[in-house]
Amino acid sequence: MDNFLTLFETYNVPAAFWVNIQLTFWAAVWSLVLGTLLALMRISPIPSLQWLGAAYVNIFRNTPLTIIIAFGVLGLFGQLQVSLTDDFNLNFFRLAILGLTIYHAAFVCEAIRSGVNTVPLGQAEAARAIGLSFLPAARLIILPQAFRGAIAPLGNVLIALIKNSTVAAAGSVAAEASSLMKTMIEFRGDLVIPIFFTFAIGFVILVIPVGLLTTWASRRLAVAR
C-alpha cells in the first residue's frame, strides 16, 4: 500500500487528468459549434448543403478516431507542416483538439438532429407562416427546442469525448492521463493492477457527474407540449 501511495508523489496524476479535462472542454465547445452548423446544413432546404452535411457525418463518424488524431500529427504537422502555434507541445495539444473536434462534431450533429426530430413539424410551419425564413426560424424556433430535446444524446457524446480524449496520446500529447499511465506501468510493473484501477476510477469519477447532470437537465428543460 505504501508502495502504491508513493506513486502519487512521483507522478502527478491529477495534472494528467487536467490535460484530459482541457482537451475535452475545448473539443466539446468546438464540436458543438461545428456540429450545430452541420445539423443546420442537414435540415436546410438546400440540397447541396444537405449533401455536404451528410457526407461529412458519414466520413468522420465512420473513421477511427486514432487515425484522425494520428493524421493530425503525422499528416498535417509532419508532412504538410501545418502548425497551429510555434510552441511545440501546445501545437500537438491543439492538433489533438482539432482531431477530437472533427470526429465528435459528426456525433454532435446527429444528436442535434435527433433533437430536431422531437420538434413537431407544425412548429416549423408556424414559423414560416408568420414570415420567418429558414435561418431565423431555425435560430428562434427549431434549434432552441431541438437542443432541449437533445440534451441526453449530447450528454452521451460528451461522455464518449471525455474518454476519447485519451486517444490524444496517439497525437503526441504526452501529458494526458493514458500516456502517464503507460509511463507509470513501464517503471512500476509491480503495481500494474492498482495503476490501471487508478485511471479507470479517475475516469468514472469524471464521467458520472456528466451523466447525472444531463439526465437531470433533460428532464428539467424538456419542452412541455
Place this chain on the structure above:
Amino acid sequence: MTSEPQPSTSASSAHPLVSLKKVNKHYGPLHVLKDIDLEVARGEVVVVIGPSGSGKSTLCRAINRLETIDDGEIKVDGKVLPAEGKALARLRADVGMVFQSFNLFAHKSILENVTLGPVKVKGMKGGEAKELGMSLLKRVGVANQADKLPAQLSGGQQQRVAIARALAMKPKVMLFDEPTSALDPEMINEVLDAMVALAKEGMTMIVVTHEMGFARKAADRVVFMADGQIVEQATPEEFFTNPKSERAKDFLGKILAH
C-alpha cells in the same frame, strides 16, 4: 380593426385578393387538387367544406405555399406566389395562418408567441410589440394568460392565441385550416366567436371547417370540394337549403342527419 384603413398596396382593389387559376397538385399517383379556380375578394369570408380527403386542407395550405403546387397559378394581392426565399417569407407575413393543431411556439410565452413575428419579421420595437400583443390577447380574451407557456392553456385558449399571433402581423387575408377540429366540444364556440368577430370586422378569410353553424353565420360564400375538385359554390343560404350537385346533397345528408 374597422377603424383601420384597408391595406391598399398594389394597384386597385378591383383585383381579387386571392386568386387560384388551374391549380393542380399530386401526391404520387393521387391527384389531390384538380384544376382549381377560385377567387376571393377583399373582405370576403369563404368557407371551404367537403369530405375528408377532398383536398380542402391542401388548398388552404397551398395559398401560403406550405404545400407546393405542380402547375397553375396562385396570386395574393395581385402577386404570384414566389418560389422560395425572402420574397416568399415576405408574402407569408401578409397571409395569416391558423392551424388545426394550434402550433404555438412551445418554448415561448403566450405574449412572446404574439410579439415574435412583429419584432423579428417587421422589426417592431419591443415595447410597441408588447402593447400590440397585449391588445390582441385582450381582444381574443386571453390577456390574463400572457406570461404562461402554451402547454399550460386549454386548447380553445391556445387556438385563440394562435389567432392573435396571426393578427399581429396585420395580414391581408387569414387562412384557417380546420381551426376547431382538434378541440373539445365545449371549447369550439369560444374559437368560433373570435372568428365571427373577425369576419364582422371585414377581415378576408378562407376557412376550412366542418362547422356548418359558422358557415351559416359568417360566410359570404360556401365552397364545396370533393375528390380534389370544387364541385359547387354558393351563398350559405343557397348551399344548405338547395344544394345542386348530387355529391353535395349526399354530403349534407350525412352530416345534417343527426
